[in-house]
Amino acid sequence: MAGLINAAAVEKPEDYRNIFVYLENRNGELQRPALEMIGVGKRLAEKVHEKLYCVLIGSKVSEMADEAASYGCDVILGAESPDLAEFRTMPYARLVEDFVKREKPNIFLIPATRNGRDLASRIAVSCQAGVTADCTEIDIEEDTRILSANRPTYGESMLAEILCKKHRPQMATARAGIFPVPEKVDGSKCERRIEKVKVDKALLKKEILEFRKKEAIDLTAAKVVVSGGLGLGAPAAFKLVEKLANEMNGVVGASRPTADLGWISRDHQVGQTGQTVRPRLYVACGISGKIQHIMGMKNSENVLSINIDQNAEIFKYSDYVIVDDVNKVLPALTEEIKKYKKAHVKKTVKSSS
Amino acid sequence: MKKVPLDIIVMVKQVPDSQEVVIDPVTMNLNRSLTRNVTNRADENALEVALSLRDKAGGTVTVISMGPPQAETTMYECMARGADRAILVSDRFFGGADTYPTGLTLASTISKIGKFDVVVAGEESSDSSTGHVGPGVAEFLNIDQITYCSHVDYKDRHVIAERELEDGTEVVKTPTPVLVTVLLNSNFPRRQTLRRKIDAMKKGFEVWNLEKLGLPPEWVGVRGSPTIVRRMRSIKEKERAAKKFDLSNLGNLVSELYEKNILKLEED
Ligand SMILES: Cc1cc2nc3c(=O)[nH]c(=O)nc-3n(C[C@H](O)[C@H](O)[C@H](O)COP(=O)(O)OP(=O)(O)OC[C@H]3O[C@@H](n4cnc5c(N)ncnc54)[C@H](O)[C@@H]3O)c2cc1C
Numbered sequence: 060m061a062g063l064i065n066a067a068a069v070e071k072p073e074d075y076r077n078i079f080v081y082l083e084n085r086n087g088e089l090q091r092p093a094l095e096m097i098g099v100g101k102r103l104a105e106k107v108h109e110k111l112y113c114v115l116i117g118s119k120v121s122e123m124a125d126e127a128a129s130y131g132c133d134v135i136l137g138a139e140s141p142d143l144a145e146f147r148t149m150p151y152a153r154l155v156e157d158f159v160k161r162e163k164p165n166i167f168l169i170p171a172t173r174n175g176r177d178l179a180s181r182i183a184v185s186c187q188a189g190v191t192a193d194c195t196e197i198d199i200e201e202d203t204r205i206l207s208a209n210r211p212t213y214g215e216s217m218l219a220e221i222l223c224k225k226h227r228p229q230m231a232t233a234r235a236g237i238f239p240v241p242e243k244v245d246g247s248k249c250e251r252r253i254e255k256v257k258v259d260k261a262l263l264k265k266e267i268l269e270f271r272k273k274e275a276i277d278l279t280a281a282k283v284v285v286s287g288g289l290g291l292g293a294p295a296a297f298k299l300v301e302k303l304a305n306e307m308n309g310v311v312g313a314s315r316p317t318a319d320l321g322w323i324s325r326d327h328q329v330g331q332t333g334q335t336v337r338p339r340l341y342v343a344c345g346i347s348g349k350i351q352h353i354m355g356m357k358n359s360e361n362v363l364s365i366n367i368d369q370n371a372e373i374f375k376y377s378d379y380v381i382v383d384d385v386n387k388v389l390p391a392l393t394e395e396i397k398k399y400k401k402a403h404v405k406k407t408v409k410s411s412s
Numbered sequence: 413m414k415k416v417p418l419d420i421i422v423m424v425k426q427v428p429d430s431q432e433v434v435i436d437p438v439t440m441n442l443n444r445s446l447t448r449n450v451t452n453r454a455d456e457n458a459l460e461v462a463l464s465l466r467d468k469a470g471g472t473v474t475v476i477s478m479g480p481p482q483a484e485t486t487m488y489e490c491m492a493r494g495a496d497r498a499i500l501v502s503d504r505f506f507g508g509a510d511t512y513p514t515g516l517t518l519a520s521t522i523s524k525i526g527k528f529d530v531v532v533a534g535e536e537s538s539d540s541s542t543g544h545v546g547p548g549v550a551e552f553l554n555i556d557q558i559t560y561c562s563h564v565d566y567k568d569r570h571v572i573a574e575r576e577l578e579d580g581t582e583v584v585k586t587p588t589p590v591l592v593t594v595l596l597n598s599n600f601p602r603r604q605t606l607r608r609k610i611d612a613m614k615k616g617f618e619v620w621n622l623e624k625l626g627l628p629p630e631w632v633g634v635r636g637s638p639t640i641v642r643r644m645r646s647i648k649e650k651e652r653a654a655k656k657f658d659l660s661n662l663g664n665l666v667s668e669l670y671e672k673n674i675l676k677l678e679e680d
């Protein structure tokens with residue numbers, strides 16, 4: 060517990076060693092952002108010849124530990140109790156804080172998911188640490204062991220490099236979908252320190268009454284994403300988007316306001332507050348290209364945009380553009396693809412016979 | 413049952429209007445003199461949550477903000493929407509604060525106000541966009557938190573809220589005192605009324621400085637911040653050709669997409 064105290068610098072930063080990563084899990088399953096963190100942590104640990112520790116809190120930690128170990132970490136610190144089945148800030152924050160204070164890591168990485176940020180922001184205060192939120196590039200300086208935490212700023216137009224020189228641990232949360240999931244390795248050498256803990260009842264006052272799961276739509280792995288924006292004009296036009304997406308073997312994405320208006324479910328949203336995609340082809344239909352949207356799709360290999368405004372901002376980020384009404388272009392484009400497929404599938408059948 | 417009125421505190425920040433940020437090409441810093449300031453939009457949603465809780469339970473809504481003197485427009489605006497009281501925590505010592513001293517300063521302000529049941533913050537600010545300040549304040553105050561709420565209700569000394577997570581909606585119930593953070597666009601903020609605008613101008617808002625909070629100057633602002641910005645780089649975007657097509661030659665576009673393997677007849 061912090062109380063109203065300042066972030067005091069530590070006297071001997073050299074006493075703080077090793078890399079911690081927090082492994083987010085939901086209902087006993089490791090999440091992809093957790094695996095991405097292992098990848099980043101491993102890279103840093105190798106660079107400064109230190110160990111990678113994974114912190115796991117939950118009700119079925121042992122099973123998840125096997126999986127975590129198979130992605131290559133040196134030590135698993137686990138706290139296990141039936142009371143920890145679901146993420147709740149208070150008990151999770153206390154347990155993670157205990158691990159940090161006992162083990163004194165130099166670096167602590169947490170995925171910038173909603174629960175990850177919920178947790179990281181409290182640990183940073185209780186451990187009097189410095190934290191950089193939502194990093195997209197993370198590195199460590201070999202000689203000083205200072206973390207270089209880089210995050211987009213000013214609406215993604217700039218990248219700020221942020222350092223924390225005198226406080227420990229050096230914390231960062233990392234944006235999901237940016238860092239690769241590491242290759243699997245032999246996890247048998249990983250040391251497991253899993254404790255059965257008793258959780259103070261005072262920390263368990265938050266009741267989780269209900270969880271309404273939604274069919275998760277993972278846009279991040281899609282090869283083709285076709286997204287609709289306000290330029291569609293009406294919710295029904297998402298049908299046209301869907302038809303094109305189906306014809307392209309892709310999935311449907313959306314800009315934020317279309318989700319806000321309920322034209323489509325939030326799970327399809329691309330952008331700063333939605334998903335980050337990097338498909339082979341991104342098709343933007345009636346999307347203006349505001350920076351918060353661009354952040355979520357600018358790493359696409361190819362971008363095709365359809366917009367009625369010949370000066371649309373999105374064109375700056377596009378390889379191909381069609382200046383016309385989406386309601387005309389979408390059916391026409393879908394038809395052209397059908398035609399092309401028909402012609403070419405026939406050809407391949409002929410030549411192979 | 414006796415109605416228990418709620419004392420609610422809302423944390424609001426004034427931010428540069430995100431639609432028109434102007435970056436100084438030499439220093440790579442925000443050119444504040446060319447940028448219009450507005451109330452952080454998610455904080456307007458936070459204020460609306462507070463006002464609707466007060467509609468229901470009775471009580472008070474106090475708005476607090478740490479920022480420079482020009483944040484007065486935000487203070488008046490919040491009062492014109494219905495806040496009972498507004499406190500601008502302002503002092504040159506607070507400048508350059510990262511999330512730690514910002515949380516410390518706001519938590520200290522809340523302690524000084526004394527009585528509260530619910531603290532409401534926005535999900536994140538559009539300029540720092542960390543989402544860390546709200547939970548940081550909760551940690552300083554040692555109270556529970558409910559982040560990323562799309563809906564917040566109150567009953568019998570408990571907040572019942574819906575949290576939006578990546579894979580679904582979580583409905584939670586937490587006894588007060590508690591801090592909640594509210595999602596952008598999760599409600600429609602009520603309008604400012606002329607009547608309340610006039611009242612606000614008459615009543616005015618309070619300005620608290622460092623001395624009032626009684627914090628050591630080295631605990632706040634840039635001196636109290638664990639992190640520093642070493643440098644800024646502009647993000648170089650890949651140059652893209654924006655090759656033009658129209659309804660008459662969509663066939664050519666489709667052929668090109670397949671020939672370049674951007675679209676494939678069969679996924680491998
Ligand atoms: C904190 C914050 C976070 C945000 N996060 C996100 C996010 O994650 N994702 C996101 O997308 N946005 C996000 N936004 C919102 C973002 O700023 C923009 O408002 C949004 O991206 C605009 O959506 P749009 O392009 O669909 O709509 P608009 O900006 O209204 O653009 C519509 C476009 O359609 C074109 N058009 C109109 N009619 C036609 C037609 N008949 N045929 C073809 N084109 C037509 C117009 O020329 C225009 O370019 C966020 C904003 C904030 C403040």
Ligand SMILES: Nc1ncnc2c1ncn2[C@@H]1O[C@H](COP(=O)(O)O)[C@@H](O)[C@H]1O
Pocket residue numbers: 423424425452454455458476477478479511514518532533534535536537538540541542543544545546
């Ligand atoms: N200087 C500030 N004054 C008042 N509230 C703030 C301040 N900075 C952040 N907040 C609150 O904390 C939330 C999250 O901000 P941030 O952590 O900067 O993304 C905002 O939506 C505000 O509610």
